[in-house]
Amino acid sequence: MLKHFLVPEKDRVLVSEEKARAGTQAVFEKMGLPADEAASCADVLITSDLRGCESHGISNMLRAYINSYGKADYNPRPEVKTVRESSVTATWDGDRGLGLHLGPRAMELAIEKAREHGMGAVAAKNTAHFGMLAYYVLQAVEQDMIGMAMVSAGGSAALPTFGAEPAFGTQPIAWGAPAAKMPPFVFDIATTQVAANKLSLTRRIGSKIEPGWIANLDGSPIMEAAEVPAQGTYKMLPFGGIRENGGHKGYGFAAIADIMSGILSGNGPGFIADRSYSFFVMAFNIDSFLDVDDFKADMDRLLEKLANTKPAPGHDRVLYAGLPEYEETEIRRKNGIPYHREVVEWFNSMSSELGLGMSMP
């Protein structure tokens, strides 16, 4: 993760995985979810925090979810309807269930179809925030499959290249593949230059944005390092930033996520569906293409090469997607998750308000 998003040492409070998990599960139960589903939702958030992806963990998301359940925006007991189904595909109506509530089951179905037929995909409409996409592709990776996940998350945040009006949300895309000895390849990105949540983190931490990260309201890119402008005074650029830097490629991937999740699920493109999110998850059964052992051996060759690449001047090492997150998980499992003290304070006050009987650290 860029240093811009790290909690400064003086503000860190270490909380054990167990405590964070139990507290989070208690919140979801309080919101009305059955215990096993609350545990599953907590697993998505805590896995984010363990992987060092705090933008999608408790810090930003849990309070947002509490707020939305409180306003009855999310349905804690959704009855998912299958709109259409084939041997390898399914379209779901998520009945306003939270994305990370429905996502693990959707990927399970995709995996089941892939195991039987070679590939499986589930598109879901009428759902909400999906959490960290890496979670779902890891479900496939653990079953010796390649996993893919995308989300259409509204349409009021990100500009198309050359545009002054937004068309997309952060429209994230994730992809994962297993290896034998090396930590798996797990790629999970926003198709904007920076995830919305990471701008909140930057603001909380007090660091600056980089040139080409965001644009003014008239669509002109902000090309100097600056404080994060106030919410509502900027728009996001697609990743790559300006056209000359490949921003049109980020723009294209944003459209792909909008098409595969929003349009293919029947939810509509993000700019129309607005706060009704949609997702697309898919599993590729490696064994349908070639021997899993051969695949994993070649993955090791690629990932070992990448991790052992001679670094360019000014850099210590070369990483690949999933490697630092794997290493961070090992550290945080042992030492605890470093939350910002403001987050811990919020959790404790919320816990006492809701009568959860939980406290951190």
Next chain:
Amino acid sequence: MLKHFLVPEKDRVLVSEEKARAGTQAVFEKMGLPADEAASCADVLITSDLRGCESHGISNMLRAYINSYGKADYNPRPEVKTVRESSVTATWDGDRGLGLHLGPRAMELAIEKAREHGMGAVAAKNTAHFGMLAYYVLQAVEQDMIGMAMVSAGGSAALPTFGAEPAFGTQPIAWGAPAAKMPPFVFDIATTQVAANKLSLTRRIGSKIEPGWIANLDGSPIMEAAEVPAQGTYKMLPFGGIRENGGHKGYGFAAIADIMSGILSGNGPGFIADRSYSFFVMAFNIDSFLDVDDFKADMDRLLEKLANTKPAPGHDRVLYAGLPEYEETEIRRKNGIPYHREVVEWFNSMSSELGLGMSMP
């Protein structure tokens, strides 16, 4: 297309589609391909030139192909072997056939499987240059399907983020989806900042590279506008460029193309497979997820919104992937394809050398 890649007006020679197509087909026949397969290969190249994607048309590729057939690097009569197959997947050994020779048939098989079961994918190893990926996703789009295509094209061109040694070729990715009234969404990119062929074009045209497009041999990015350095004195950066600009996202997509094409086909990652290319094509049958008419109506809504977005200062209009290529095709079908006069001279001298009895314009 960036102005960097346009043939300057004074150097343009307009050649009719028919003449370019006939000449290209004659070349492939001369190389030993059966007439129908030569016509199919010519269609891939001419479609590139019509779409304004001359980096992947005759100008750069046809002479490269002639050279490789001449050295027996490519097999003009490949016997494709099915290595593994399921209802929705197939793995092919391409028997050293040119990628754009095998690609149309591979996508046809993917489409057939998708029509019957919902999705279809073909991974092919032991093949060569694949031409413009947009061609294959358009095959799916014309059948009311979503198309996807990727290639693993060696491993000696592009650096991983922070790295001083290359691990990937240009590893391109394409995605396409149909609309009702609007030209289809057709996204086709190199996962490097710039396609290798576009650097050749830049050199031929005499324009400059932009900051962050490529790196020195030690991995340090070249951060000023400059002449294209001599072949062998630079390395490619993943799209996005440097880390702060999203280059790690381009790097991740390069790895995905390498995994889906190189590793899943059994060809091996690009850095090992080197000059043996591999590809992955896939079709999603829209009707398996929702009504095709509903899908296309939503596509129109999205694409109309994008094309009608108010532009940012300094820009005339907002585009989407596939729109300018569609417009360019209309123009070039009518007026002819503007080749660089050097290309026309080359074609005529090659034609007389090979006894094709063809000439341009």
